Amino acid sequence: MPEPALSPGDVLVEIAAAGLNVLDANIRDGEFKLLLPYKPPFVLGHDLAGTVIGIGSGVSRFKVGDEVYARPRDGRIGTLAERIAVDEADLALKPGNVSMAEAASIPLVGLTAWQALVEVAKVRKGDKVLIHAGSGGVGTFAIQLAKHLGATVATTASAGNADLVRGLGADIVVDYKRQDFEKVLSGYDVVLNSLDGDALRKSLNVLRPGGRLISISGPPDPVFAKTQGLNAFLALVMRLLSLNIRRKAKARGVDYSFLFMQANGEQLAKIAALVEAGSIRPVLDRVVPFASTDAALTELEAGRSKGKVVVEIR
Structure with a gap:
């Protein structure tokens, strides 16, 4: 090149x-x-x-x-x-x-976690946050950031990764191979989803009314289409793709949003300060x-x- x-x-x-x-x-x-x-x-x-x-x-x-x-x-x-x-x-x-x-x-997963938990969810001390796939790239970072923000953190992971995610700060670890997280957890303020549509739908059941379901794996929603400046056809596609989950979320009094992370050097500087302080590794x-x-x-x-x-x- x-x-x-x-x-x-x-x-x-x-x-x-x-x-x-x-x-x-x-x-x-x-x-x-x-x-x-x-x-x-x-x-x-x-x-x-x-x-x-x-x-x-x-x-x-x-x-x-x-x-x-x-x-x-x-x-x-x-x-x-x-x-x-x-x-x-x-x-x-x-x-x-x-x-x-x-x-x-750090950059992609760090910015994804920051924008989901700080910018969108505005996680505060005492909030209950579920982070799916805690041993993955986004999960390992998001657990640490949520703990830094003062949240009680639950995560889904295999038994083999339980010690890893606990070491990062997870308070509750749900073994997704043996447990159904929607039957174990309830009353949560925020769910960060990176899994498939089945996990997305089940996540609604662990949220309290007024809670937030943020998905980085889709489906895209109309707000995303608007912020991206997509044409009318693509905006309609996004609306239809997310219609089912948005209806179910509304019925439960939950806010659903799709997050497509944006580059941001200013946020990376704040993340660097947390890494240097030892709050996140x-x-x-x-x-x-x-x-x-x-x-x-x-x-x-x-x-x-x-x-x-x-x-x-x-």
Whole structure:
């Protein structure tokens, strides 16, 4: 690929490590092409940690030599590469107490958890929060963030991962292989769902009236269509896809929303402060060389990773 071109407001980063996400596999397979119309050939990758090696005109927050991390905005992804041009607004200084690989594991899952729990749910001390798939990338981060916010945290995980999620702060662990979480939990204020439609519907039953069901796995809702500026046809599709769950949520007095995480360097700076303070630690399943990217992504899709898988670029 050619060298990245710097536009005004861009920062050129030499990438040391890049996090892998199921989103990469989804985009590779064309599952989001109506929303993210990338035209092949394009470079995958949504997480990075690296060093600033160039700045475009108008950049004031970063200088050459800064160690940074980011989730580049949609339309400008491509962290599985040696270098990338990133909008200054999407970038933050890397937490100083973690490695490049650890920092690269944070941006996408960290921003997803932050935007769900802080921005949308506004979790406060004493709230009861259920986080599905607690041993996954989003789950391991969200458990720690919810505990930092003062919540009582329940999570679904296998028995083999129970110690891991408890060590991250989970108060209640539901073994999804032997227990039905909707029969074990009740009166919750927030559910963060990353699972299938069956788990989404069951999640309504654990929420109190006035609670919030936030899903990062869909279905998209009309609010999402409006904020993304989608055309009338796609907006109608989103409305129909989410009609059933929105009706059920309304009947129970619960608020349903779909979250599609947005790049945000300012939020990453706040997350970095929590990591440096020891309130949140990155959880890595493994670090693999660039040559093993395809195999690692296939294994990630199988859902057996604990935390994040990171590719070492440099």
